[in-house]
Amino acid sequence: xxxxxxxxxxxxxxxxxxxxxxxxxxxxxxxxxxxxxxxxxxxxxxxxxxxxxxxxxxxxxxxxxxxxxxxxxxxxxxxxxxxxxxxxxxxxxxxxxxxxxxxxxxxxxxxxxxxxxxxxxxxxxxxxxxxxxxxxxxxxxxxxxxxxxxxxxxxxxxxxxxxxxxxxxxxxxxxxxxxxxxxxxxxxxxxxxxxxxxxxxxxxxxxxxxxxxxxxxxxxxxxxxxxxxxxxxxxxxxxxxxxxxxxxxxxxxxxxxxxxxxxxxxxxxxxxxxxxxxxxxxxxxxxxxxxxxxxxxxxxxxxxxxx
Numbered sequence: 001x002x003x004x005x006x007x008x009x010x011x012x013x014x015x016x017x018x019x020x021x022x023x024x025x026x027x028x029x030x031x032x033x034x035x036x037x038x039x040x041x042x043x044x045x046x047x048x049x050x051x052x053x054x055x056x057x058x059x060x061x062x063x064x065x066x067x068x069x070x071x072x073x074x075x076x077x078x079x080x081x082x083x084x085x086x087x088x089x090x091x092x093x094x095x096x097x098x099x100x101x102x103x104x105x106x107x108x109x110x111x112x113x114x115x116x117x118x119x120x121x122x123x124x125x126x127x128x129x130x131x132x133x134x135x136x137x138x139x140x141x142x143x144x145x146x147x148x149x150x151x152x153x154x155x156x157x158x159x160x161x162x163x164x165x166x167x168x169x170x171x172x173x174x175x176x177x178x179x180x181x182x183x184x185x186x187x188x189x190x191x192x193x194x195x196x197x198x199x200x201x202x203x204x205x206x207x208x209x210x211x212x213x214x215x216x217x218x219x220x221x222x223x224x225x226x227x228x229x230x231x232x233x234x235x236x237x238x239x240x241x242x243x244x245x246x247x248x249x250x251x252x253x254x255x256x257x258x259x260x261x262x263x264x265x266x267x268x269x270x271x272x273x274x275x276x277x278x279x280x281x282x283x284x285x286x287x288x289x290x291x292x293x294x295x296x297x298x299x300x301x302x303x304x305x306x307x
Contacts, residue, residue: 006295008117012110012200013291019204033205037263040198045108046166048116048192049131052124053170054185057177061125064249068126071253072133075236079103080141082235083227094278096145097269101282102227104138105259107131108163109203110290113196114255119248126252128167134256135164138264146272203287206263210284218281225261225286229293233258237301254301258294260286 022028028036055061083102089095105111107130115123139158172178179185215221236257240250261283269279 004118005114005298008114009291009294011117012113012196015197015200016204016207016287019201020208021204022201023205023208028201028205028208030205030209033202036198036205037202040109040195040202042162044192044195044198045112046162047188048112048124048195049128049163049166050170050173051185051188051192052121052128053174054179055121055125055174057174061122062174064246065126065129067245068129068249068252069133071239072130072256075239075253075257076103076133076137078235078239079232080137082231086227087224097265097273097279098224098282100142100145100268101261101265101279101286102224102232104134104142104262104265105228105232105257106203106262106264106283106287107134107256107259109199109263110287111256111259113199114294115252117196118251118255122248123252126249127256128170130252130256131163132167135159135161142268146268203263206266206280207284207287210280212284212288215281215285218285221282221285224282225289228261228286229258229289233293233297237297241304250301251298254297255294258290258297260290 019028023033080103083099087095087099087102092098107127111130112124112127115127136159139161140155143155143158173180180188233254236253240253261279263283266276266279266283270276
């Protein structure tokens with residue numbers, strides 16, 4: 001399992017390096033990256049999620065889906081409490097963006113491609129439960145962190161994202177066994193197959209904007225990355241340790257929790273503070289470090305007999 005994950009991460013990082021080169025050579029500019037990011041969020045990711053539900057109904061699959069959903073709810077709640085305790089707001093003007101970054105990872109751009117590469121539709125099927133909880137928390141708790149408050153109307157509007165719509169429609173089709181014609185599913189699947197390369201190109205172009213040399217010299221960033229890449233996954237590991245869960249469920253939860261800091265945190269920083277530089281630096285460093293920490297996490301779980 002470790003060697004397979006390392007191979008997949010190396011593949012993803014090679015594409016990410018191509019994204020950096022394309023940005024440096026002006027093949028990809030900031031406007032193009034934003035459009036590709038929107039295309040991923042609005043079209044590709046929802047299609048990957050929806051197609052994962054185009055499978056025969058299985059009570060065990062549905063049970064595991066609900067299990068991932070419940071564990072994700074508890075996991076995020078524990079993470080939020082922990083991060084708020086270890087990153088106090090007093091005398092820390094960056095506390096809001098640090099808290100957001102330490103909790104919310106890049107499970108859409110990196111988690112879905114990695115799980116899809118490892119377990120195919122079944123892995124994505126379970127990942128949708130984690131993503132649903134992620135969006136619920138991000139657009140409620142995340143907004144409160146950055147803005148200090150939110151309102152029901154705005155929250156409901158934010159929650160009607162294409163990914164959530166894809167989950168709802170896919171779940172309805174799964175439960176009712178409404179199957180689309182194979183030619184339509186094949187077309188959706190073909191578009192969804194662009195998820196990994198496009199996500200890595202976008203991540204690479206985002207990294208290309210940052211001066212990694214400067215980022216890597218900021219000690220505070222390593223503390224935030226340690227929280228996101230090591231402590232948060234460790235919390236998830238402690239949760240699944242006493243439970244007899246299928247390997248796919250365990251890996252989905254652990255990989256999702258171990259994903260680096262999300263690009264969405266930079267977007268929130270720009271929206272609410274007007275300064276996304278620090279957020280993008282944390283994103284860049286955590287993305288690079290995750291190439292080591294994710295395989296390390298899997299190695300530890302194998303050593304402990306979880307997998």
